[in-house]
Amino acid sequence: MTGSTFETATGRRMTEFREARAAFWGFLVTAVYFVIVFANDRVPTESFFALFRNYLTAAFALLFAVGVFGLVFLLWKNRPKKGQEAPSPLIVIRDWAEEEWTEHRFIRILWPPMLFAMLITAFNAYKQKILATQPFAHDPWLAEADRWMFFGQDGWIWFHDWFGSPTATLLIDLSYHAWFVPMSIGVIVCAFLGANSYRLRTQYLLTYLFVWIGLGTFLAFLLPSAGPCFYNPLVGPHESYADLMAIIRAHDEMLGAGGGNLTALHSMDGLLRARDAEGLVIGGGISAMPSVHNALAVLFALGAYRINRTFGYIMAAYAALIWVGSVYLGWHYGSDGIVSAIAVVIFWKVAGRIADALDRPAAERARVAPVAQPEIG
Structure with a gap:
């Protein structure tokens, strides 16, 4: 074995090991979460696996679509x-395919869609059947915290005073x-x-996992809340939030005869029926604190910034818009998104350290591996 061949083989083994x-x-971690949720007696077995099949099919359909796009790019590049x-x-x-098999046995390709399908299925089931057993006990103080944060008024009023209009509502709804x-x-x-993106990939996927389990599951269980849009039907009378929903519905009517223009209103009505x-139900379950929606928007920005700074700034602006939209449309209190953003930054740093730790054993083995002597003859 020549020195260059030995180095190539060692590099491939390192890639395979760390992946x-x-x-x-x-x-x-995902499988444990998946099994724990499934094992709960409130979760219907048949419906759970039907949901899993739907998400798994969607995940691999996306994998195929992205793969076709990648192939076109590869052909153009070559x-x-x-x-x-x-x-x-x-x-x-x-x-x-030969290169992918040699480097990591397709592990790098298969675990993201599996992670996606299992996580979203378990989270959907947890949110609808387990978290739903918790009373929405934290909305009153979260609403008060909102007033403190926005200088004595509810957060939605702050943003509607700045740019509230039917057109703004439609644009925010579409973006959100x-x-x-x-x-x-x-x-x-x-x-x-x-392979050169190992750290970014692993850091992104682990943070994604931490968001759904750490924020969407554990913290949501500790701080169950419905959010402003569901305050009146699920918590109790609240004049300000009733006014918010009346304004959103009025904007919907102004955008077109008979309404039906805003996805937010369709989703809110659907979530109430799904209870x-x-x-x-796909996408079912009600939980405001913390906001997974805001958390993942921050994750998009962190990942984008690692790829390209300009792209990162664009996605950071989008994350800010998601936060504004979450308050403007009544999905969340202002604190929901702020808590989520802080948590995601912490998760991101922890996931980066884990990615480095998973890579370290392979690198150490490469350093202590004997150097192959060139062949003679």
Whole structure:
């Protein structure tokens, strides 16, 4: 074995080891969460696995779509120079597959969609059937904290005074609910980032996991709250929040005859109906503190900044818009997003340290590995 061949083989083993470790621990934590939620007697078995099949199908459909886009980019990147023949797409795919198999046995590609499907399924079931047993006991003091934060008035009034209008409501509504695209696509893109992106990929996926379990599950259980939009139907009478919902519905009517223009109102009505459903509903469950919506928006910005600073600033602006929108539309109190943002920054740093720790054993083995002597003859 020549020195260069030995170094190449060692590098591939390092990549394989660290990807396997990251996937193992991420999958293990997710699987434990998945099983604990499923084992709860309030969670209907048939509905749980039907939900899981839906999310798993969606995850691999996204994986395929992103893979096709990546293939187009790969073909463009390897486009022939003037006078040369274009490479066969089948050969490009074969070479790519061989390289992926050699480096990490497709581990890097498969664990992000599995993580996504298992996490979202378990979280949906937890939020609808387990968290729903908790009374919304924390809304009163969260509403008071909102007033303190916004100088003696409710947060929604602050933002509506600044730019409240039917057009602003529609734009904020569209931006707020477009969040689902980076929420799902971001995880799947991690599957196709190269070996050089190991730390970013692992840090992003682990933080994503911490958000759903740490914030959306544990902290939400400790601080169950409904949020301003559900205060009156689920907590008690609150004149200000009743006024907020009346204004949002009036804006909806102004945007078109008969209303039906705002996704927020459709979602709010659907969430209230889902509370009485026997099975599980995609996206069901009510929880305001902390805000997973805001938390993941901050995660998008952190990941984007690591790729490109300008992209990071754009996504940071989007995260700020998500926070404003969450208060403006009545989904959350102002503190919900702030607590989430602080927690995500902490999770991000911890996940980075874990990624480094998972990579360290392979690097140490590479340093102590014997140097191969060049072949003679």
